Amino acid sequence: MYLIDGYNLLYQFYKNIDGNKISYYREEIIFLIKDYCETKKKKAQIFFDVKNVPLVSLLPIRFKSDYLKVSYVKDADLAIINILENTKDITRYTVISSDRKISSYAQKKGFKVLSSQKFKTILLTFKME
Numbered sequence: 001m002y003l004i005d006g007y008n009l010l011y012q013f014y015k016n017i018d019g020n021k022i023s024y025y026r027e028e029i030i031f032l033i034k035d036y037c038e039t040k041k042k043k044a045q046i047f048f049d050v051k052n053v054p055l056v057s058l059l060p061i062r063f064k065s066d067y068l069k070v071s072y073v074k075d076a077d078l079a080i081i082n083i084l085e086n087t088k089d090i091t092r093y094t095v096i097s098s099d100r101k102i103s104s105y106a107q108k109k110g111f112k113v114l115s116s117q118k119f120k121t122i123l124l125t126f127k128m129e
Helices: 006-013 017-040 074-084 101-110 116-128
Strands: 002-005 046-051 068-073 094-096 110-114
Touching: 002 006, 002 074, 002 116, 006 017, 006 046, 006 074, 006 116, 017 068, 017 116, 046 074, 068 074, 068 110, 074 101, 094 101, 101 110, 110 116
Parallel strands: 002 046, 002 094, 046 068, 094 110
Antiparallel strands: none
């Protein structure tokens, strides 16, 4: 299962995001990941921080998927680290983030880590198939 640092990945796709359009970009990335996961039969959970985002911009995302779960959390880094701390099976999760804090922690614990840049390339390659 992929554990994805949502905004970390989002900013790999879109460098200068207008605050008024963040919901649009967030939905774009969510639906791309959803399509990828459903096609490849891979599960993922994407975490978006809400600490610096106005709650009104967190429009509910309406979709059903057995492969993707979207979570709005106070701190995405801590949410991912908490999941990793509570599993003994290091093959269960692959962390998607370029954040040093998460990446270093996951690697030290033996989990597989893909940078957000690498996952972006995977998603773009998938989109072109």
